[in-house]
Amino acid sequence: MKKIAKLGQIALLSTAMSTMATAGTLVINSDTSDPAPKAAFAEIIAQFEKENPDITVKYNLYDHEAYKTTIRNWLVTSPPDVVHWYAGNRMKAFVDRGLFEDVSDLWAENNMQDTFATAAPAMTIDGKQWGVPFTYYQWGVYYRKDLFEKHGIGEPTTWDEFLAACATLKENSIAPVSIGTKYLWTAAGWFDYLNLRTNGLEFHMDLMDGKVPYTDDRVRATFANWAELVEPGYFLENHASYSWQEAQPFLYNGEAAMYLIGNFITPNFPEELEGKMGFFQFPQINPEVGMFEDAPMDTLHIPSKAKNKEDARRYLAFMAREDNQTKINGALLQIPPHKDAQAADNYFLDKGVAMLGSADGTAQFYDRDTDPAMAKEGMKGFQEFMVYPDRIDAILERLEKVRQRTFK
Amino acid sequence: MAQSSPQIGLPDSRPSTRRKWRPTVIAPWLFLAPAMIVFFVYVIYPVFDSIWLSFFDWDGLGDKTWIGLDNYRELFDSDTFWKAFSNNLLWLVLFMLAPPCGLAIALFLNQQVAGIRAVKALFFFPFVISQVVVGLVFSWFYDPNFGLLNEAIVFFGGDPIAILADEKLVTYGIIAAGLWPQIAYCMILYLTGLNNLNGEQIEAAQLDNAKGWKMLWYIVIPQLSPATFIAIVVTVIGALRSFDLVATMTAGGPWGSSTVLAYMMYEEAIFNYRMGYGAAVAVVLFLIMDIYIAYFLWRMVKSEK
Numbered sequence: 001m002k003k004i005a006k007l008g009q010i011a012l013l014s015t016a017m018s019t020m021a022t023a024g025t026l027v028i029n030s031d032t033s034d035p036a037p038k039a040a041f042a043e044i045i046a047q048f049e050k051e052n053p054d055i056t057v058k059y060n061l062y063d064h065e066a067y068k069t070t071i072r073n074w075l076v077t078s079p080p081d082v083v084h085w086y087a088g089n090r091m092k093a094f095v096d097r098g099l100f101e102d103v104s105d106l107w108a109e110n111n112m113q114d115t116f117a118t119a120a121p122a123m124t125i126d127g128k129q130w131g132v133p134f135t136y137y138q139w140g141v142y143y144r145k146d147l148f149e150k151h152g153i154g155e156p157t158t159w160d161e162f163l164a165a166c167a168t169l170k171e172n173s174i175a176p177v178s179i180g181t182k183y184l185w186t187a188a189g190w191f192d193y194l195n196l197r198t199n200g201l202e203f204h205m206d207l208m209d210g211k212v213p214y215t216d217d218r219v220r221a222t223f224a225n226w227a228e229l230v231e232p233g234y235f236l237e238n239h240a241s242y243s244w245q246e247a248q249p250f251l252y253n254g255e256a257a258m259y260l261i262g263n264f265i266t267p268n269f270p271e272e273l274e275g276k277m278g279f280f281q282f283p284q285i286n287p288e289v290g291m292f293e294d295a296p297m298d299t300l301h302i303p304s305k306a307k308n309k310e311d312a313r314r315y316l317a318f319m320a321r322e323d324n325q326t327k328i329n330g331a332l333l334q335i336p337p338h339k340d341a342q343a344a345d346n347y348f349l350d351k352g353v354a355m356l357g358s359a360d361g362t363a364q365f366y367d368r369d370t371d372p373a374m375a376k377e378g379m380k381g382f383q384e385f386m387v388y389p390d391r392i393d394a395i396l397e398r399l400e401k402v403r404q405r406t407f408k
Numbered sequence: 409m410a411q412s413s414p415q416i417g418l419p420d421s422r423p424s425t426r427r428k429w430r431p432t433v434i435a436p437w438l439f440l441a442p443a444m445i446v447f448f449v450y451v452i453y454p455v456f457d458s459i460w461l462s463f464f465d466w467d468g469l470g471d472k473t474w475i476g477l478d479n480y481r482e483l484f485d486s487d488t489f490w491k492a493f494s495n496n497l498l499w500l501v502l503f504m505l506a507p508p509c510g511l512a513i514a515l516f517l518n519q520q521v522a523g524i525r526a527v528k529a530l531f532f533f534p535f536v537i538s539q540v541v542v543g544l545v546f547s548w549f550y551d552p553n554f555g556l557l558n559e560a561i562v563f564f565g566g567d568p569i570a571i572l573a574d575e576k577l578v579t580y581g582i583i584a585a586g587l588w589p590q591i592a593y594c595m596i597l598y599l600t601g602l603n604n605l606n607g608e609q610i611e612a613a614q615l616d617n618a619k620g621w622k623m624l625w626y627i628v629i630p631q632l633s634p635a636t637f638i639a640i641v642v643t644v645i646g647a648l649r650s651f652d653l654v655a656t657m658t659a660g661g662p663w664g665s666s667t668v669l670a671y672m673m674y675e676e677a678i679f680n681y682r683m684g685y686g687a688a689v690a691v692v693l694f695l696i697m698d699i700y701i702a703y704f705l706w707r708m709v710k711s712e713k
Binding site (some may be wrong): 076095184383 | 469470482551572657658661662664680681682
């Protein structure tokens, strides 16, 4: 209760803050509160103000969780001029309710269909574009090269090789895969990849949109592949006790060898492991299915009730520029969606850029692609499956019930 | 306010102004007004608004759709709800350990020894720190990798157990964490109670040769009944509104097996964007609390008569 009251206060406060803004003032609400992104945006905004002396930017920072809940309050009441948000279903939820401004004109003026060709599908609903992406990152398997070498394992490219690698590591008392599922979403990474590799992107998106039952045989096939990892105990023991951060030390101290996660893990690698950490693409399972990837994208939008849409458009155009995309992603250590912008020179980013460049298609991530209520229950099911794989029937029936209710 | 206060209690108020302007009539209401306004805005209105909301399908953004009792139908058909409900009952039952434990510690601490104040402060400490901190401390204590509990279990030759990742043990683990500050709270209530014991009664009992358990059971505990009453009320309420610990220690996990009604309400309304359904959970929780509140109010009225 206390927490909810507090959120209410934050909402009220932010409403007050955004109403105080006048013409010439651009209000931006953002959840980039981690140290590196915070510094990066401070710099980019100073640059924007320098180029546009007539605009004063007011930059409001929120922590991630509070942001996700309060954004709904001010979007319907008195929104800022620009908001940070995410592509996929998260964006669609606001577009469907008419809360985001159509910015197709901005895309046309700045030739963005060409320069943002790879990101365009994720930003397009009903043939219109609803925002500007500023960064994305790859998912894949981060692993200990030294441990692989020591036990004579190569980078697995097929499912059989991957299973063999896990078996070898397990024999040598190393947990093959580190994971912390306390906050659920890490398990969804595994589901995404197993489902994408088993059934492909089209089926995956149909499932995310609630068009396919969870009790479908193809979903069962995905879980059958997953069981090949769960049943022999290839995942870190007691993973439900750890957050994703708490599961990292197992990888760093050599008790675990692999970690399927997003590129945001790389700044955390300890210095003494320099050169010992590697990255490989999630292995192929079904050769007839293309290599699809998870590549979550962070975006900027103009709320439809914004007061200063003109300056907001200037800011979005500014953020869509090649040089600024290069700059912001250099600081974030992520990949710019602009095709001519350069990702920072970094081993993992190079791999990610190459991998996503040749990908057959991308998804955002389970909890960004499907409805929030479905995502929450789905991820609980994944976590339970990773501990009790024999409960698969009960889990899938439960998820099917949620799907029918959510997508009625 | 300052002008009106000296007039309060003046013996010879003029009868002519008695009905209208007598400050003794208005002043109490003026003093009560801030509290009443706040109470109405933050308690009474939300209660009725929640009840109203629980008949709608609403995501917190778009239009509300009237769906009658559908939220409740779904609720009583949902495994999560019954899991949360039974966990709430478990909380209630096990939390009842807090008053007797608090009494035991209070009796132990109620002696005149040098340094007893410092010891009392130490026992009271868990009640002062935030629930979130209690939750964090206990999740480290239970950590299967480096937690103190598992170090101890391994030292005595057992296998480490991940209490917070085990669907059967997790609720007990969280309740144990919750009992820690709750016992301290009850202890403080009893300590104040013990200070107000009637010395004459105790002397009389001593003359009649009452000792030990008999003294405790027939002389001390009856005198502590106001403290016991409060201790049980706060413990019942504490058990029903258990939220902070669940949120910090497990977030309701693993797979929802440690969730309680308060947390379920929060999760449905805030994360799953289902305000109406969340409100229905809140209404059920409210009704359960009402049973206790009504019982205690009834007892209080009866004892005052």
